[in-house]
Amino acid sequence: MRLKTTRRNFIASAAVTATVLSGNRSPAEINNEAGGFKLGVTTWSLRDFQRPLAIEMIKQLQTPYVSVKEFHLPYRSTTAELIAGRNDFEKAGLQIIGGGNITLAKNDESDMRKYFDYAKTCGMPMIICAPTHDNLKLLESFVKEYKISAAIHNHGPHDKNFPTPQAVLEAVKDLDPRVGLCLDIGHTAAAGVDIVQATADAGPRLLDMHIKDVKSATDENSGCDVGEGVLPIIPLFKQLQKMGYRRCVNLEYEFNADAPMTGMLKSFAYMRGALTALNS
Numbered sequence: 001m002r003l004k005t006t007r008r009n010f011i012a013s014a015a016v017t018a019t020v021l022s023g024n025r026s027p028a029e030i031n032n033e034a035g036g037f038k039l040g041v042t043t044w045s046l047r048d049f050q051r052p053l054a055i056e057m058i059k060q061l062q063t064p065y066v067s068v069k070e071f072h073l074p075y076r077s078t079t080a081e082l083i084a085g086r087n088d089f090e091k092a093g094l095q096i097i098g099g100g101n102i103t104l105a106k107n108d109e110s111d112m113r114k115y116f117d118y119a120k121t122c123g124m125p126m127i128i129c130a131p132t133h134d135n136l137k138l139l140e141s142f143v144k145e146y147k148i149s150a151a152i153h154n155h156g157p158h159d160k161n162f163p164t165p166q167a168v169l170e171a172v173k174d175l176d177p178r179v180g181l182c183l184d185i186g187h188t189a190a191a192g193v194d195i196v197q198a199t200a201d202a203g204p205r206l207l208d209m210h211i212k213d214v215k216s217a218t219d220e221n222s223g224c225d226v227g228e229g230v231l232p233i234i235p236l237f238k239q240l241q242k243m244g245y246r247r248c249v250n251l252e253y254e255f256n257a258d259a260p261m262t263g264m265l266k267s268f269a270y271m272r273g274a275l276t277a278l279n280s
Contacts, residue, residue, distance in 0.1 A: 030062040034275040037240050038248045039268065040065030040097060042210065043072045045253035045260060051085060055092045057261055061268050067098045067208070067250050073122050075115075082121045090123075097248050098208060100128030100182075101153050107135040116146045128153050128182045128208060132161050133171060140175045149178040151207035156187030156220065164191045165198040169205055180205035184252070185231055189217040196235050199243070206245060210252040211236075211271070223255035225263045227270030234274050241278070 032039045040063055046054040051072045058066060066089060073085045089096055099122060102115050112135065119127050126149040131139050143150050152168045162168045165188055168181045181202050185195045199206065213229030215222035227233060240249070249271075253264050 030272070032063045032065065034272065034279060035237055035241055037245045038065050038097075039063055039271055039275075040067060040248040040250040041264070042067045042069060042250045042252045044069040044101075045251060045264060047071050048257045051088060055088060055094065057264075058094060059092060060261065061251075061264060063268070064093055064095045065097050065248050065250070066094045067100070067128065067248070068096055068122065068124070069100070070102070073099065073118075075118055079121055082118070086121070086123050096123050097250075098126040098128055098151070099124040100151075102127050102129045104129050104131040104135060104139065107132065107138060109138065112138055112142055116142045116148060119148050120146055125149065126151055126207060130155065130159075130161070136171060136175065136179070140179050143176055143178045147178075149180070149207055151180055151182035153182040153210070154184055154187055154191075156184075156190045157192075159187075164188065164193050165202060166193070169202060172205060177204065178207075180207040182208040182210060184210040184212075185236065186210070186212045186214055186220055186223075186252075186254070189214065189231055190220045192218075196232055196239050199236060199239050203243065206243075206247070208247060209240075209249045211249050212252050212254060213267075223253075225270070226251065226267035227274070233271070234278070237271075237274055237278060 041058060041061055043054055043066060046057055047069065049057065054072055073082055099119055104112055128151050130153055139150055152162055154162050154165050154168055157163050165181055165183050172179045183199060183202060183206060188195045188198055211226060213224050213226045213231050214220065215224050215229050217230050251264060251267055253260050253267065256263055
């Protein structure tokens with residue numbers, strides 16, 4: 001059930017929306033860790049834009065935390081090109097907190113190693129990935145070797161390997177703690193799973209989160225700005241605070257791909273407003 005908007009929540013959200021959309025605050029003035037956890041963004045949200053423009057757009061969101069999709073740091077690049085791309089993000093004041101989603105379809109050491117080499121070169125402390133049940137032990141061995149965490153992304157009812165957060169948690173329960181879950185709240189809801197309870201169940205295995213909103217929980221194509229749909233964003237934030245989550249909640253904006261900025265700004269404003277209300 002969606003939480004009703006209180007007067008306090010509405011006022012806080014509206015105030016932050018007006019401030020962000022007016023551009024009157026610098027990135028340093030926006031507290032992206034107001035809830036204890038970090039508000040970040042996936043560059044998949046800006047998949048229709050080349051890296052230089054995507055970086056400028058991210059700067060408008062006034063968050064330094066970025067999870068980079070392969071489109072903006074291509075796998076086929078040379079080492080020098082990847083380092084140059086990483087520097088583009090860092091020079092803009094952005095912190096690469098991870099990368100992906102990376103499909104790990106093969107149970108093959110040389111194939112998996114190239115993705116960990118890629119992540120290391122790009123300065124990614126974590127990969128968001130889609131492995132199989134057969135290569136989980138190999139994945140764990142590379143996590144240990146490279147000291148790069150692996151957050152397995154649940155992809156909803158059409159994912160034959162990890163459709164739900166519970167499927168990930170069951171599979172990784174005996175593995176290194178750096179092998180965990182990237183909980184996608186849209187895919188989770190589409191699978192008929194309570195996203196707040198799934199978050200609580202994940203505990204310390206929750207390494208990353210993709211946040212979005214939808215008009216219908218069972219229709220992943222009904223995307224909307226965060227706060228305008230049916231997903232329980234405020235109860236989710238309360239749960240993250242309760243469990244002491246300190247990692248990222250990354251906006252993954254999946255519609256209006258050719259003109260996403262207004263909706264992304266509104267989504268960040270809503271999330272910041274919700275956190276302001278919760279912390280007041």
